[in-house]
Amino acid sequence: MAVNRDSNVYTIIFATIMVVIVGGLLAFVSMGLKPLQSANISNEKMQNILQAIGIEETDGVSREDAGKMFNEFIKRRITINYNGEIVSDKTSEDAIDPTDKLDAFNINLRKEYSKYVKPIMNKNKGDVAKIEEALGNSSDIHFPIFICEHNGGKYYIVAASGKGLWDDIWGYLCVELKGMKVHGSVFDHKGETPGLGSKITEDWFQDQFVGKTIEENDEYAPIKIKKPGNELNNHQVDGISGATFTGVGVEEMLKRNLNVYYRFFKNHPEFAGNGSNEDTSSNTNGTDVLTNKNDSNISVVSSLPFTGVFAEDFELLLQNYQNLVAGDNKSFIIEGIKFSAGSSNINVKSSTETLNRIVEGLKVMTDVEVELGGHTDNMGEEAALQTLSESRANAVKAYLVENGIEESRIQAVGYGSTVPVADNETQEGRDANKRTEIKIIKNNLTANVN
Amino acid sequence: MEYINIFIKSAFIDNMIFTFFFGMCSYLAVSKTVKTAVGLGSAVIFVLVVTIPINYLLETYVLAEGALSWLGEEYATMDLSFLSFIMFIAVIASIVQLVEMLVEKFSPALYGALGIFLPLIAVNCAILGAALFMQQKQFANIGEATVYGLGSGFGWFLAIVLIAAIREKIKYSHVPAPVRGVGMAFILTGLMGLAFLGFLGFEL
Amino acid sequence: MSESKSEPLFSKKNKALITNPLNKNNPVTIQVLGICSALAVTVQMDNAIVMSVAVTAVLVLGNMIVSLMRNVIPSKIRIIVQLVIVAGLVIIVDQVLKAYVYDVSKKLSVFVGLIITNCIIMGRLEAFALGNKPWASILDGVGNGFGYGLVLIIVSFFKELFGSGALTIPGFEKFEIFKAIGIYDMGYMDNGLMLLPPSSLFIVGIYIWVQKYRNPDLIES
Numbered sequence: 001m002a003v004n005r006d007s008n009v010y011t012i013i014f015a016t017i018m019v020v021i022v023g024g025l026l027a028f029v030s031m032g033l034k035p036l037q038s039a040n041i042s043n044e045k046m047q048n049i050l051q052a053i054g055i056e057e058t059d060g061v062s063r064e065d066a067g068k069m070f071n072e073f074i075k076r077r078i079t080i081n082y083n084g085e086i087v088s089d090k091t092s093e094d095a096i097d098p099t100d101k102l103d104a105f106n107i108n109l110r111k112e113y114s115k116y117v118k119p120i121m122n123k124n125k126g127d128v129a130k131i132e133e134a135l136g137n138s139s140d141i142h143f144p145i146f147i148c149e150h151n152g153g154k155y156y157i158v159a160a161s162g163k164g165l166w167d168d169i170w171g172y173l174c175v176e177l178k179g180m181k182v183h184g185s186v187f188d189h190k191g192e193t194p195g196l197g198s199k200i201t202e203d204w205f206q207d208q209f210v211g212k213t214i215e216e217n218d219e220y221a222p223i224k225i226k227k228p229g230n231e232l233n234n235h236q237v238d239g240i241s242g243a244t245f246t247g248v249g250v251e252e253m254l255k256r257n258l259n260v261y262y263r264f265f266k267n268h269p270e271f272a273g274n275g276s277n278e279d280t281s282s283n284t285n286g287t288d289v290l291t292n293k294n295d296s297n298i299s300v301v302s303s304l305p306f307t308g309v310f311a312e313d314f315e316l317l318l319q320n321y322q323n324l325v326a327g328d329n330k331s332f333i334i335e336g337i338k339f340s341a342g343s344s345n346i347n348v349k350s351s352t353e354t355l356n357r358i359v360e361g362l363k364v365m366t367d368v369e370v371e372l373g374g375h376t377d378n379m380g381e382e383a384a385l386q387t388l389s390e391s392r393a394n395a396v397k398a399y400l401v402e403n404g405i406e407e408s409r410i411q412a413v414g415y416g417s418t419v420p421v422a423d424n425e426t427q428e429g430r431d432a433n434k435r436t437e438i439k440i441i442k443n444n445l446t447a448n449v450n
Numbered sequence: 451m452e453y454i455n456i457f458i459k460s461a462f463i464d465n466m467i468f469t470f471f472f473g474m475c476s477y478l479a480v481s482k483t484v485k486t487a488v489g490l491g492s493a494v495i496f497v498l499v500v501t502i503p504i505n506y507l508l509e510t511y512v513l514a515e516g517a518l519s520w521l522g523e524e525y526a527t528m529d530l531s532f533l534s535f536i537m538f539i540a541v542i543a544s545i546v547q548l549v550e551m552l553v554e555k556f557s558p559a560l561y562g563a564l565g566i567f568l569p570l571i572a573v574n575c576a577i578l579g580a581a582l583f584m585q586q587k588q589f590a591n592i593g594e595a596t597v598y599g600l601g602s603g604f605g606w607f608l609a610i611v612l613i614a615a616i617r618e619k620i621k622y623s624h625v626p627a628p629v630r631g632v633g634m635a636f637i638l639t640g641l642m643g644l645a646f647l648g649f650l651g652f653e654l
Numbered sequence: 655m656s657e658s659k660s661e662p663l664f665s666k667k668n669k670a671l672i673t674n675p676l677n678k679n680n681p682v683t684i685q686v687l688g689i690c691s692a693l694a695v696t697v698q699m700d701n702a703i704v705m706s707v708a709v710t711a712v713l714v715l716g717n718m719i720v721s722l723m724r725n726v727i728p729s730k731i732r733i734i735v736q737l738v739i740v741a742g743l744v745i746i747v748d749q750v751l752k753a754y755v756y757d758v759s760k761k762l763s764v765f766v767g768l769i770i771t772n773c774i775i776m777g778r779l780e781a782f783a784l785g786n787k788p789w790a791s792i793l794d795g796v797g798n799g800f801g802y803g804l805v806l807i808i809v810s811f812f813k814e815l816f817g818s819g820a821l822t823i824p825g826f827e828k829f830e831i832f833k834a835i836g837i838y839d840m841g842y843m844d845n846g847l848m849l850l851p852p853s854s855l856f857i858v859g860i861y862i863w864v865q866k867y868r869n870p871d872l873i874e875s
Contacts, residue, residue, distance in 0.1 A: 005726070005727075005728050005729060006728065006729060006730065010728055011728040011730055011731055014726070014727070014728050014731075014735075015728075015731060015734075015735075018735065018738060019738075022536075022738055022739075022742045025742065025746075026532065026533065026536070026742060026745055026746070029745075029746050029749055029750075030532040030745075030749055033749045033750065033752070033753040036753035036754070037749070037752045037753050037756075040752065040753070040756040041756075044756070063756075099527075111588075114588050114590075115588070115590070118590075119590055122451070122452050125451070165650070166464070167586075167587075190586075193849065193850065195697065195817050195818050195844070195846065195848075195849035196846055196849060196850075242846045245650065468851060468852070469851050470690070470694055470851075471689060471690045471693040471694050471851070471854070471855075472690050472768075473690065474689035474690050474693070475686065475687055475688070475689055475690070475773040478686050478689070479686065532745060532748075532749060533745070534767075535741050535744055535745050535748070535767050535770055536738065536741040536742065536745060539737055539741050539770055539771070540734075540737075540738075540741075543733070543734055543737055572733070572737075574771065575690040575768050575771040575772070575773075577771075578767065578768060578770060578771045579690070579764065579768055579771075582764040582767045582768070583764060586764060626863070627866075627870075627873050628862070628863045628864075628865075628866035628867040628870075628873055629859065629862065629863045629866070630873065630874050631874035632683075632686050632862060632874070633859050633862035633863050633866065634859070636855045636856070636858050636859035636862065637855065637856060637859035637860075639852075639855050640852040640853070640854075640855030640856045640859065641852070643850075643851055643852035643855060644852045647850065647852070
């Protein structure tokens with residue numbers, strides 16, 4: 001070739017032509033594919049929201065169908081701020097406008113988290129009150145709520161975002177206002193360890209949240225992620241083995257975000273009022289009044305005249321349980337179950353009679369679900385005592401299950417040394433505190449009485 | 451405090467080599483002696499500390515969606531993020547070239563130490579990888595981004611110097627013939643990576 | 655191009671361009687190039703396969719373009735020109751992935767971008783395409799892309815099989831192989847270590863061991 005390829009002029013001309021060609025080509029490709037890419041992103045978001053509802057119709061919806069179904073199910077989109085005040089309220093009639101930053105669908109919780117929430121948390125590390133105040137004052141932080149109507153029921157889908165082990169995690173939860181129960185959940189992550197932390201996207205993990213509640217005695221009660229293999233109460237789910245830090249992240253994320261929504265629902269009782277879902281709660285008012293069951297004339301009671309002696313009280317319970325409302329009724333100390341010191345081995349000789357009595361009783365009271373509570377004295381490490389009480393409660397449960405009681409009817413809970421009934425300073429007191437309790441937590445015969 | 455956390459995280463927990471394998475090519479090629487390892491390691495730190503803040507500014511004020519809004523209202527919806535790969539690599543390549551020229555001119559001694567490694571770095575995945583992660587992590591300000599660059603570079607430096615020291619010693623061991631050299635370097639890096647897993651979740 | 659007419663398309667020499675990189679001149683295990691991405695995307699087989707296809711596509715196209723332009727590229731800005739070509743191709747690949755296989759592009763995240771600095775690509779452009787005819791360059795690209803893909807697929811096969819007891823192949827349902835043949839019932843548990851970064855290094859190390867054991871010419875002195 002005649003052209004001198006080493007000359008500066010040639011080099012510059014070449015570079016210019018190259019930049020123009022490459023730039024033009026890239027811009028062309030990017031513009032051409034942009035609509036497809038945006039549709040992917042927005043459909044994925046709709047897919048996540050729909051999957052969180054936890055109803056059959058939207059379970060496992062594909063990304064392609066999500067766009068169509070979204071408008072069919074989601075009737076209202078609300079945006080609230082940290083204090084639970086509404087800042088935007090749209091219905092499914094209003095099309096989603098990508099430039100309307102306040103539309104609930106356009107709220108990017110992840111972006112807001114890293115841009116506004118994280119700096120505040122880092123600045124006031126550990127000072128909860130200050131963090132709360134700063135978050136409350138910020139006008140940049142928003143939370144979306146999607147209201148789904150289906151078969152006469154209303155479902156409230158809320159969003160959460162936080163940090164896992166490596167990077168962002170986020171998710172949607174569907175909450176029923178009655179009893180503040182979780183109805184469905186879906187989580188996703190950016191870069192959790194594949195095969196470990198990334199399992200938060202799997203069904204078994206997400207399904208665990210269904211039926212858990214975020215309320216206890218009219219107060220907010222965060223959902224806790226426990227080490228796998230422990231007994232769980234209705235605020236706890238199993239974590240993923242080998243992914244403790246991701247679990248901590250999920251717990252922190254849910255705790256912080258759900259609190260905002262809880263506040264909102266409490267401040268806006270009008271949402272709780274209309275179109276509530278079918279009654280699944282078994283709450284009672286907990287007083288000693290006699291009430292009439294709506295559909296029959298049986299008197300129900302929330303308490304019986306117990307004497308404090310287990311054998312007698314259990315007998316009384318057996319005779320009257322049909323009318324007893326579960327709730328915060330008395331828990332019985334089971335006298336007569338003995339364990340080997342420091343272990344969860346039941347002392348068979350001295351305990352069999354009592355245990356068999358309970359087995360017989362539960363076989364009669366087939367409509368009743370019970371909680372077994374393990375308690376210890378305060379001699380030792382709190383964590384060890386907690387474990388011991390849990391494993392003792394589980395040992396009793398195992399015995400009952402072995403002898404024919406359905407496992408689903410029994411919840412074993414460890415309380416450690418947190419609920420003493422006597423003075424831990426004396427030997428008698430400590431002996432009294434080491435105990436197993438039984439409590440009726442659900443009675444299907446009276447469950448529908450309010 | 452935040453700066454220290456970012457540094458620790460990028461240097462030890464998200465170590466370029468042990469968790470992301472960034473810059474493995476030069477890591478394996480230049481880790482035969484400690485002296486060259488120190489040279490290349492320092493060059494990586496240097497280039498990262500210079501390029502990450504520049505790429506951060508580029509990302510925040512030019513490339514990201516809505517980043518051009520300082521030009522005027524009509525630019526607020528522009529999204530040039532599809533150009534980020536090419537812009538980042540261009541910045542890295544030209545900065546490396548520029549640095550090489552400056553160092554050669556003003557500090558021949560430093561050039562003697564770093565010079566031959568600088569051209570190698572333009573195609574070192576660690577540099578572009580750090581830039582892409584910087585983009586993903588959306589740091590709040592340029593200070594955090596710079597510290598991230600410093601931490602990542604330090605982590606890379608640490609990794610290559612450590613492996614070089616081990617490889618110097620292992621020459622005198624009876625390694626089965628087929629794994630001699632690169633094979634052994636892989637397995638050693640894996641073992642070191644296991645040790646670095648111990649930093650997981652570490653935070654101040 | 656007219657130059658290639660003089661010899662058959664798949665002459666012995668050209669065939670060697672494809673077969674050599676699969677074994678005795680493998681880009682990953684012997685030339686030790688392109689390792690970053692080779693190790694990082696191997697947790698699941700589908701990611702590894704998509705990554706191999708993406709790298710092969712960029713490699714073949716890049717080789718072809720550079721080879722066609724080899725007589726017009728100014729030598730002063732040679733490297734930059736190659737980088738721009740590769741970066742442009744990678745951006746196109748990235749955009750296509752985002753538009754058509756969104757789920758995979760999410761998993762590959764920054765590693766798509768890192769194809770740019772994949773030393774295999776720059777290495778082949780510089781060492782081969784710049785001095786050879788387009789057809790030979792294309793074959794060289796295919797061979798090296800396959801050699802790279804081979805290692806990726808082998809590593810991901812072991813990682814996924816022992817780490818999650820399953821194999822994912824694009825276009826098929828996830829195949830839960832261990833559950834199907836009942837290994838869990840015999841007391842086996844998934845090995846979480848296999849999913850963590852260090853295990854990729856071990857597998858490649860062992861791969862090199864086996865390869866060099868069978869082919870002693872490759873042993874380093």
